[in-house]
Amino acid sequence: MPTQAIYTISDMRNLAEDVISMTFIAPEIARSAAAGQFIHIKCGHSRPLRRPISISDVSGDKLTVIFEVRGAGTRWLASRDIGRKVDILGPLGHGFGDTFSGGIIVVGGGIGAAPMLFAAKAAKRKAHSVTAVLGFRSQANVILTDEFDAVCDGLVTTTDDGTAGLRGNVSAPLEELLNTKKYGAVLACGPKPMLRAVAEMCAIHKIHCEISLEERMGCGVGACLVCACLMHNGERMSRVCKDGPVFDAKEVVWNG
Amino acid sequence: MADLHVSFAGIAFKNPVLTASGTFGFGREYGEYYDLSELGGVCVKGLTAAPRLGNPAPRIAETAMGMLNSVGLQNPGVDEFIRAELPFLRRYDTRVIANISGNTVSEYGEMAAKLSDAGVDIIEVNVSCPNVHAGGMQFGTDPRAVAEVTREVRRNSRVPVMIKLSPNVTDIAEIARAAEGAGADAVSLINTLLGMKIDVNTRKPVLANNTGGLSGAAVLPVAVKMVWQVRNAVSIPILGMGGIFTGEDAVEMLLAGADMVAVGTANFTYPDAPLRVRDGIAKYLDAKKIRSVTELSGAVEMH
Numbered sequence: 001m002p003t004q005a006i007y008t009i010s011d012m013r014n015l016a017e018d019v020i021s022m023t024f025i026a027p028e029i030a031r032s033a034a035a036g037q038f039i040h041i042k043c044g045h046s047r048p049l050r051r052p053i054s055i056s057d058v059s060g061d062k063l064t065v066i067f068e069v070r071g072a073g074t075r076w077l078a079s080r081d082i083g084r085k086v087d088i089l090g091p092l093g094h095g096f097g098d099t100f101s102g103g104i105i106v107v108g109g110g111i112g113a114a115p116m117l118f119a120a121k122a123a124k125r126k127a128h129s130v131t132a133v134l135g136f137r138s139q140a141n142v143i144l145t146d147e148f149d150a151v152c153d154g155l156v157t158t159t160d161d162g163t164a165g166l167r168g169n170v171s172a173p174l175e176e177l178l179n180t181k182k183y184g185a186v187l188a189c190g191p192k193p194m195l196r197a198v199a200e201m202c203a204i205h206k207i208h209c210e211i212s213l214e215e216r217m218g219c220g221v222g223a224c225l226v227c228a229c230l231m232h233n234g235e236r237m238s239r240v241c242k243d244g245p246v247f248d249a250k251e252v253v254w255n256g
Numbered sequence: 257m258a259d260l261h262v263s264f265a266g267i268a269f270k271n272p273v274l275t276a277s278g279t280f281g282f283g284r285e286y287g288e289y290y291d292l293s294e295l296g297g298v299c300v301k302g303l304t305a306a307p308r309l310g311n312p313a314p315r316i317a318e319t320a321m322g323m324l325n326s327v328g329l330q331n332p333g334v335d336e337f338i339r340a341e342l343p344f345l346r347r348y349d350t351r352v353i354a355n356i357s358g359n360t361v362s363e364y365g366e367m368a369a370k371l372s373d374a375g376v377d378i379i380e381v382n383v384s385c386p387n388v389h390a391g392g393m394q395f396g397t398d399p400r401a402v403a404e405v406t407r408e409v410r411r412n413s414r415v416p417v418m419i420k421l422s423p424n425v426t427d428i429a430e431i432a433r434a435a436e437g438a439g440a441d442a443v444s445l446i447n448t449l450l451g452m453k454i455d456v457n458t459r460k461p462v463l464a465n466n467t468g469g470l471s472g473a474a475v476l477p478v479a480v481k482m483v484w485q486v487r488n489a490v491s492i493p494i495l496g497m498g499g500i501f502t503g504e505d506a507v508e509m510l511l512a513g514a515d516m517v518a519v520g521t522a523n524f525t526y527p528d529a530p531l532r533v534r535d536g537i538a539k540y541l542d543a544k545k546i547r548s549v550t551e552l553s554g555a556v557e558m559h
């Protein structure tokens with residue numbers, strides 16, 4: 001059951017330049033949140049539209065999000081301090097599945113690594129073996145590797161320029177993993193071209209794949225249809241905020 | 257506590273706060289947040305004769321105290337609404353207003369006949385959607401076309417007919433008079449104002465549809481002025497909307513001449529916005545020792 005209320009920032013720190021980890025004391029949301037769900041954050045009085053940000057971690061009454069400063073709204077949020085209050089609606093959306101059999105691979109691209117930490121922890125709690133494949137632009141953008149290392153059975157990091165981990169994107173190490181063993185599912189969040197490559201690879205290897213999509217939102221609860229995208233072979237529209245943001249990769253129309 | 261009951265086009269409403277079409281789906285989602293029976297009524301998402309997928313994304317852009325949308329009337333079609341959605345809404349003790357958009361005059365009539373048979377309380381006729389090529393605003397900017405659509409819907413409907421007016425006209429009073437003259441039982445206004453937002457980095461409009469409809473707090477003064485203009489032009493009841501976020505916003509709209517109000521974009525900011533507006537109206541009435549909300553309607557004192 002989602003709630004809308006004012007919550008206090010209990011912790012805040014920079015993970016990289018313009019990438020902020022922010023923790024709220026938000027018992028109602030933290031206790032009912034599932035991996036892959038998001039919260040809708042009001043970013044100041046002058047902005048009527050809330051900003052959707054994925055939940056990156058929960059612990060007891062606390063909820064953590066990790067966001068990149070992109071425009072005026074996220075800049076406003078980044079200018080808050082510990083102890084300040086923020087208006088949050090959540091948890092919203094349909095998260096990752098949790099009924100897989102076999103090992104799980106989580107794939108995160110850039111800031112898309114954030115929700116995959118929650119997904120990795122959730123899978124681990126269900127006693128799955130979890131391998132993480134994380135891709136970043138450059139060493140300066142690498143985030144959360146220690147946190148993933150602490151929960152995952154395996155971790156591969158890549159950077160586009162080779163300044164940290166393997167050079168290149170997540171495709172090569174993912175392909176290698178899929179070739180060595182039959183995994184139960186691949187769960188991914190990141191830029192669309194990466195998600196598409198991951199989905200296509202999983203289709204070839206006949207592995208269940210779930211991906212988290214991004215779309216501009218209005219209500220965030222499924223009522224306004226602003227976030228709808230073409231799904232299911234182009235036959236139906238799905239709402240990213242309510243039917244997603246996590247979808248079975250097979251349902252996605254990539255050039256829709 | 258003050259009396260919030262309103263009689264509108266012969267229909268009794270428990271309070272004068274409705275939800276604006278297209279911002280509230282068919283009620284299911286916000287029904288998870290509160291009991292829909294608390295609302296005066298629900299105006300459902302705009303319906304068309306056949307299902308529509310709507311426009312490509314992005315369909316929304318934030319603007320100063322407002323937003324642009326270009327959803328383009330995505331909906332499952334009038335038949336599916338009657339089959340799958342209306343029975344859900346009917347479980348609540350609230351009024352149901354069906355909002356319709358036709359490609360042709362006869363399509364408006366056919367939809368009105370089906371919906372009035374299915375048992376909606378009022379039919380709201382959208383002749384003002386800025387986001388579709390055929391139909392929509394093309395009807396709403398021409399008084400003769402508005403009269404023709406109004407007559408056709410009136411002839412086919414057993415329930416009150418409310419014409420939703422576009423603000424994208426030179427003289428909204430003239431359009432309102434055309435609707436009243438053709439038999440409209442009420443009018444609602446305003447629909448969204450045409451607008452455009454450009455991303456200065458890409459030099460492209462943010463909306464894939466290039467242009468869209470402006471709504472939210474930014475449009476309140478425009479809506480208040482237009483409601484006042486229409487109040488002075490017709491004697492049928494008015495459902496006022498556009499930028500209402502608080503009880504005081506709603507009171508302004510009522511003073512300008514509206515008999516009831518609808519809350520749209522505010523739902524996106526606060527899921528319980530219509531209830532906040534309702535409670536805000538009640539608080540205002542109590543503070544001013546006004547017994548009934550109906551006393552506010554058109555009570556503005558001009559200079």
Ligand SMILES: Cc1cc2nc3c(=O)[nH]c(=O)nc-3n(C[C@H](O)[C@H](O)[C@H](O)COP(=O)(O)OP(=O)(O)OC[C@H]3O[C@@H](n4cnc5c(N)ncnc54)[C@H](O)[C@@H]3O)c2cc1C
Pocket residue numbers: 038049050051052053054055065066067068069070071072073074075111114115213214215216217245317318
């Ligand atoms: C389900 C979901 C989960 C997300 N999770 C995260 C996350 O964990 N961390 C993170 O850093 N970012 C995340 N994003 C992206 C984040 O919502 C945007 O970066 C943010 O809305 C930008 O707001 P702004 O005011 O700074 O930017 P502006 O460009 O000024 O925003 C203008 C408008 O466009 C919208 N918008 C702009 N970019 C995006 C985008 N990429 N996706 C959706 N709406 C956008 C804004 O919400 C706002 O309504 C997520 C997006 C979605 C849809």
Ligand SMILES: Cc1cc2nc3c(=O)[nH]c(=O)nc-3n(C[C@H](O)[C@H](O)[C@H](O)COP(=O)(O)O)c2cc1C
Pocket residue numbers: 218224226276277278279301302303325327329355382385420446447448470471472473475497498499500518519520521522
């Ligand atoms: C996302 C969105 C979708 C809308 N869809 C419809 C629609 O289907 N039919 C209609 O008559 N008006 C539609 N409208 C217009 C609203 O009903 C209302 O007239 C307008 O938004 C002004 O009110 P507001 O400022 O309170 O939102 C839509 C508005 C928004 C924001």
Ligand code: FES
Pocket residue numbers: 216217218219220221222223224225226227228239240241242
């Ligand atoms: S944002 Fe309103 S339906 Fe998804």
